[in-house]
Amino acid sequence: MKIYTKTGDKGTTSLIGGTRVSKDDVRLEAYGTFDELSAFVAVLSDSEGIEQHQLEVLDKIQSCLLVLESCLALEPTANSQQPIAKYIPQLTENDVLFLESEIDAMNAELDPIKSLIIPGGNILSSKAHVCRTVCRRAERCLVEMGGIYEVDEVLRRFVNRLSDYFFTLSRVFMKRAGVAEKPWKPMR
Numbered sequence: 001m002k003i004y005t006k007t008g009d010k011g012t013t014s015l016i017g018g019t020r021v022s023k024d025d026v027r028l029e030a031y032g033t034f035d036e037l038s039a040f041v042a043v044l045s046d047s048e049g050i051e052q053h054q055l056e057v058l059d060k061i062q063s064c065l066l067v068l069e070s071c072l073a074l075e076p077t078a079n080s081q082q083p084i085a086k087y088i089p090q091l092t093e094n095d096v097l098f099l100e101s102e103i104d105a106m107n108a109e110l111d112p113i114k115s116l117i118i119p120g121g122n123i124l125s126s127k128a129h130v131c132r133t134v135c136r137r138a139e140r141c142l143v144e145m146g147g148i149y150e151v152d153e154v155l156r157r158f159v160n161r162l163s164d165y166f167f168t169l170s171r172v173f174m175k176r177a178g179v180a181e182k183p184w185k186p187m188r
Contacts, residue, residue, distance in 0.1 A: 128170035
């Protein structure tokens with residue numbers, strides 16, 4: 001089977017369900033940005049120094065991102081009664097709670113934040129910050145999409161917690177490496 005189909009050569013692609021839309025559609029921007037995030041999560045996962053538990057969490061996050069992307073790529077007219085929709089998994093409140101639990105566990109070993117933190121100082125921490133910022137951009141795309149199409153609130157909560165997870169993970173990497181965080185000191 002060939003990887004190329006030529007069906008997108010004129011700037012359109014299909015949503016799950018078959019409807020063709022322009023490749024600059026807000027839905028594609030949203031799920032494409034989450035796909036970009038997943039690729040950056042892969043870079044972080046494949047980095048030297050990732051602990052087994054962190055790797056397991058990052059693997060679960062990537063799986064959740066694929067679920068999220070599938071939900072965003074599903075035709076808005078599709079519902080659970082249509083054959084294709086029943087095969088699309090959903091994120092649940094348990095996925096949000098999972099992230100909150102991970103964040104809380106990491107926060108337990110960290111000092112309280114006293115100022116804004118400037119990224120840098122440790123390669124794992126910096127990669128986590130890249131994931132955080134791409135996640136925030138993806139969240140903005142999700143909000144924009146939600147202004148036009150219905151977006152499940154669980155997806156919004158999951159994405160918001162996910163950026164918090166990456167921020168907290170970046171701090172854990174710094175602490176475990178024995179590197180001091182760089183507080184922001186406004187120049188006057």
